[in-house]
Amino acid sequence: MTRKATRKTTNVELLNQLRDVLGGRRVSRGETDRLNYGRDLWPRSLLEVRQGQVPHQPDMIVWPETTEEVSRMLRICNEMRVPVVPFGAGSGLCGGAQPLCGGVVLDTKRMARIERIVPETQMIVCQTGIIGAHLENELNRHGLTMGHFPGSFGTSTLGGYLATRSAGMAATGYGKIEDMLISMQVVLADGSVNRTRTAPRRATGPDFNHLFLGSEGSLGVITSASMRAHMLPEARAYRALSFKKMDVGLDAVRQMLRLGLRPAIARLSDEADASTTLHALGVEAKDCVLLLVFEGRVARVDLEMKKALTIARELGGRDFGEATAQRWYGRRNSEQYRQSPLMTEEKLLLDTVDVSTVWANAAHLYTAMRKALSKKVSVLGVMPHAYPEGCSLAFTIISRVGSADDLAAYDAVWRLALDAAAQAGGALSHAHGIGRLKFDRLARQNPVAVELLRGMKRRLAPNDILNPGKLAPCTEGAC
Numbered sequence: 001m002t003r004k005a006t007r008k009t010t011n012v013e014l015l016n017q018l019r020d021v022l023g024g025r026r027v028s029r030g031e032t033d034r035l036n037y038g039r040d041l042w043p044r045s046l047l048e049v050r051q052g053q054v055p056h057q058p059d060m061i062v063w064p065e066t067t068e069e070v071s072r073m074l075r076i077c078n079e080m081r082v083p084v085v086p087f088g089a090g091s092g093l094c095g096g097a098q099p100l101c102g103g104v105v106l107d108t109k110r111m112a113r114i115e116r117i118v119p120e121t122q123m124i125v126c127q128t129g130i131i132g133a134h135l136e137n138e139l140n141r142h143g144l145t146m147g148h149f150p151g152s153f154g155t156s157t158l159g160g161y162l163a164t165r166s167a168g169m170a171a172t173g174y175g176k177i178e179d180m181l182i183s184m185q186v187v188l189a190d191g192s193v194n195r196t197r198t199a200p201r202r203a204t205g206p207d208f209n210h211l212f213l214g215s216e217g218s219l220g221v222i223t224s225a226s227m228r229a230h231m232l233p234e235a236r237a238y239r240a241l242s243f244k245k246m247d248v249g250l251d252a253v254r255q256m257l258r259l260g261l262r263p264a265i266a267r268l269s270d271e272a273d274a275s276t277t278l279h280a281l282g283v284e285a286k287d288c289v290l291l292l293v294f295e296g297r298v299a300r301v302d303l304e305m306k307k308a309l310t311i312a313r314e315l316g317g318r319d320f321g322e323a324t325a326q327r328w329y330g331r332r333n334s335e336q337y338r339q340s341p342l343m344t345e346e347k348l349l350l351d352t353v354d355v356s357t358v359w360a361n362a363a364h365l366y367t368a369m370r371k372a373l374s375k376k377v378s379v380l381g382v383m384p385h386a387y388p389e390g391c392s393l394a395f396t397i398i399s400r401v402g403s404a405d406d407l408a409a410y411d412a413v414w415r416l417a418l419d420a421a422a423q424a425g426g427a428l429s430h431a432h433g434i435g436r437l438k439f440d441r442l443a444r445q446n447p448v449a450v451e452l453l454r455g456m457k458r459r460l461a462p463n464d465i466l467n468p469g470k471l472a473p474c475t476e477g478a479c
């Protein structure tokens with residue numbers, strides 16, 4: 001394997017050519033910009049910052065506004081063999097947007113135009129640099145909702161969601177982002193533009209949407225997308241229920257979905273999470289707590305909630321009423337940002353391990369991962385999303401930091417987490433992607449798939465300029 005992309009970004013010619021395309025104000029080599037675009041929100045990078053390091057800084061940052069501009073700038077970078085890293089809002093938790101080989105960071109946030117909203121068919125066409133919350137506000141004005149509410153809702157982009165296969169809090173009801181995508185426009189490394197057709201379903205060979213979904217900026221730059229939206233719900237019903245054990249709560253959710261009930265949100269906290277994060281909302285339970293939110297037409301919501309409560313009661317669930325779930329819902333978008341002071345003032349590091357599995361294995365995976373992680377760190381466990389065939393599990397891991405060994409300790413905990421997940425049959429990632437954090441595991445778990453991916457990268461980006469070193473690295477060693 002050889003490195004093909006080279007770093008010629010100090011080249012004045014590149015700077016001049018990019019300025020010709022974008023104008024002087026949308027190309028920066030400023031020191032502050034280079035520092036800010038040197039990382040995303042991967043907690044390991046936060047540890048590096050604490051130690052005074054931002055090891056991978058880009059040489060330039062650009063802010064294109066149109067597909068045409070992205071195409072022209074990629075053509076230039078491809079000819080000069082300069083790495084290009086697509087960057088949404090940098091809220092990724094795995095180092096996916098880190099410019100490992102320097103080069104140009106392409107910030108998409110000025111590509112935030114909504115091109116079309118079609119309320120009659122609940123469809124929207126828009127550029128992918130739009131922030132999730134802005135998109136949702138605009139949809140709401142037309143009586144629609146995306147139904148996609150990740151914890152980073154106010155600080156992440158549509159392009160980031162598509163490139164990482166994101167899941168929002170209401171994925172149980174509305175699906176993950178891949179369930180909402182209809183078609184997309186992608187600029188390839190040589191500047192050519194690929195569009196998938198806007199049609200509800202196709203039988204025209206493999207679905208090219210899926211080639212770019214989850215591609216983490218390494219196969220093309222997604223510049224626009226047609227997305228499926230939904231009518232704003234007429235009614236919403238909330239409930240908090242407690243269960244003695246996690247496996248009983250998991251089974252309750254499985255039974256609800258099996259009957260065809262579709263709560264928008266079914267979020268089951270283990271005892272540790274309930275007594276920490278839900279305690280602030282007035283939950284005194286020492287047990288696991290299930291938050292349920294049903295939404296949609298009034299009659300359906302009432303019926304579904306009634307049936308869900310029957311199932312919960314039959315399994316010994318205790319009903320806490322509406323208030324707690326309603327309060328949690330009100331705070332859902334700011335919940336994770338409330339953790340920031342813990343990181344800065346209390347010198348704690350919080351991170352999330354997200355995995356998924358089928359129902360038959362869910363309780364086993366939960367127990368195995370909690371047991372393994374608890375040896376090294378404090379753990380809060382949640383089942384945040386459920387599907388008819390299984391669920392995701394997320395573990396907030398909390399450790400004290402502030403010593404010279406922090407990075408080594410961080411890596412050791414993640415090795416433990418991913419070993420435990422692999423041994424207990426969990427998928428490597430449910431929604432956060434692969435990034436820098438998990439790519440060697442991906443290669444070990446599925447070498448054939450990774451070799452296929454590498455082949456696609458060689459074909460689509462033969463000079464390896466797109467986010468080099470990520471997903472299925474074509475090259476090895478330092479850039």
Ligand SMILES: Cc1cc2nc3c(=O)[nH]c(=O)nc-3n(C[C@H](O)[C@H](O)[C@H](O)COP(=O)(O)OP(=O)(O)OC[C@H]3O[C@@H](n4cnc5c(N)ncnc54)[C@H](O)[C@@H]3O)c2cc1C
Pocket residue numbers: 040041085086087088089090091092093096097108128129149150151152155156157158159160161162163164165166167168169215216217218220221222223336337431432433467
């Ligand atoms: C507090 C907090 C809560 C979070 N909660 C959730 C959650 O509930 N669910 C969830 O799924 N994630 C969550 N995340 C993770 C993160 O927000 C998601 O991964 C999100 O999809 C990243 O979007 P972004 O725009 O910030 O992308 P970035 O971090 O900028 O980029 C992520 C990856 O996508 C690539 N990329 C970005 N835009 C494009 C594009 N237009 N074309 C091609 N490639 C592109 C980048 O190169 C990179 O590899 C959370 C993060 C934080 C900090």
